[in-house]
Amino acid sequence: MHPNLAITPDYSLRQLNTFGIDARARAYLKVVSTADLGAVLADPVLAAMPRLVLGGGSNLLFTGDFDGLVLHMCMQGRGIAGATDSHTLVRAAAGENWHGLVQWTLAQGLGGLENLSLIPGTVGAAPIQNIGAYGTEIKDVFHSLTVFDMATGETRAMDAAACRFGYRDSVFKQSGGAGLVIVDVTFALPRAWRANLRYAELAQALDQAGVRDPDPQQVGDMVVAIRRRKLPDPAVIGNAGSFFKNPLVTGEHCARLLAAFPALVHHAQGDGGEKLAAGWLIDQCGWKGRRMGQAGVYEKQALVLVNHGGARGADVLALARAIQADVAERYGVALETEPVFV
Numbered sequence: 001m002h003p004n005l006a007i008t009p010d011y012s013l014r015q016l017n018t019f020g021i022d023a024r025a026r027a028y029l030k031v032v033s034t035a036d037l038g039a040v041l042a043d044p045v046l047a048a049m050p051r052l053v054l055g056g057g058s059n060l061l062f063t064g065d066f067d068g069l070v071l072h073m074c075m076q077g078r079g080i081a082g083a084t085d086s087h088t089l090v091r092a093a094a095g096e097n098w099h100g101l102v103q104w105t106l107a108q109g110l111g112g113l114e115n116l117s118l119i120p121g122t123v124g125a126a127p128i129q130n131i132g133a134y135g136t137e138i139k140d141v142f143h144s145l146t147v148f149d150m151a152t153g154e155t156r157a158m159d160a161a162a163c164r165f166g167y168r169d170s171v172f173k174q175s176g177g178a179g180l181v182i183v184d185v186t187f188a189l190p191r192a193w194r195a196n197l198r199y200a201e202l203a204q205a206l207d208q209a210g211v212r213d214p215d216p217q218q219v220g221d222m223v224v225a226i227r228r229r230k231l232p233d234p235a236v237i238g239n240a241g242s243f244f245k246n247p248l249v250t251g252e253h254c255a256r257l258l259a260a261f262p263a264l265v266h267h268a269q270g271d272g273g274e275k276l277a278a279g280w281l282i283d284q285c286g287w288k289g290r291r292m293g294q295a296g297v298y299e300k301q302a303l304v305l306v307n308h309g310g311a312r313g314a315d316v317l318a319l320a321r322a323i324q325a326d327v328a329e330r331y332g333v334a335l336e337t338e339p340v341f342v
Ligand SMILES: Cc1cc2nc3c(=O)[nH]c(=O)nc-3n(C[C@H](O)[C@H](O)[C@H](O)COP(=O)(O)OP(=O)(O)OC[C@H]3O[C@@H](n4cnc5c(N)ncnc54)[C@H](O)[C@@H]3O)c2cc1C
Pocket: 018, 052, 053, 054, 055, 056, 057, 058, 059, 060, 073, 094, 119, 120, 121, 122, 123, 124, 125, 126, 128, 129, 130, 131, 132, 133, 172, 180, 181, 182, 183, 231, 232, 233, 234, 239, 240, 241, 242, 340
């Protein structure tokens, strides 16, 4: 194996995934530079191994051991990268902690990322599923990113069009993104910042706290407070956030469901389609707070599956399948899972 790479064989991944699943990797490498990725490619043994690019492990479920090389993205660095007439450009390396970056931008007086406060994981993974919360998605503040192509060994820039962002989706989750490792991301933060309070829960919370005309830091602080109330802390109970995506259905399908279930929670999408609240559907099927073995549904938010301690990936999957079957039977809606299964 490559003499300059500190490869560790048979590595425990338990501390590297927020579900706390006890899986092992055949080999592990802490990646601190693009040169490390080039060195992996240059080594015939390493280059031939199956690869898993790992950030903070907060959006994946290990369903067994990983018989390959884990590339743990630990590249650090962040700063102002330039400016346009209307935006400040901020660039951060893939291994930077996402929430750390959000806080740093707020400390610089730069607004734009505040609604995405406290999402776990790394900067490099944020574009993968176009992370979103409280009415903002990465694509709204995105400028460009740099990838290292494991197929060719080349480094190149990609703009928003090339990333093909969608709801919890991007080219990196499709076949066109295979082998691309994100090494840094650049954000365009607006100089003429305006609070995004489209999400009613956030607007109401600020209002109740007596905060009128909030600045970016105040919005970020409120998002943190709401999330701490609602979501389980992975340091206390293993989870990967929302386990299911909110399903998109046609207006016609939604109208039929509303006739049978008048309390159905739905949001018009502007294109005639409707987004349903997966958490509401799961809750109505009686799953909130229930457990199957060591896997369970979080008592305060039915979208989140949790590890009560010692659950295997297969236990979490079995629970997810049972929930999907119930929702499909009662509502005729197919729930898609959000985390990546490894
Ligand atoms: C409590 C909790 C709350 C959450 N809330 C939200 C939320 O509000 N909104 C939201 O969108 N998500 C949320 N998530 C999901 C998760 O935090 C995000 O998807 C996050 O971006 C994942 O980052 P990560 O570094 O942990 O990625 P990982 O889990 O390590 O990886 C996820 C996927 O990205 C790939 N990947 C990682 N880094 C790179 C890279 N540099 N280049 C190429 N591929 C890469 C991996 O191979 C894997 O396929 C939440 C999770 C938890 C635990």
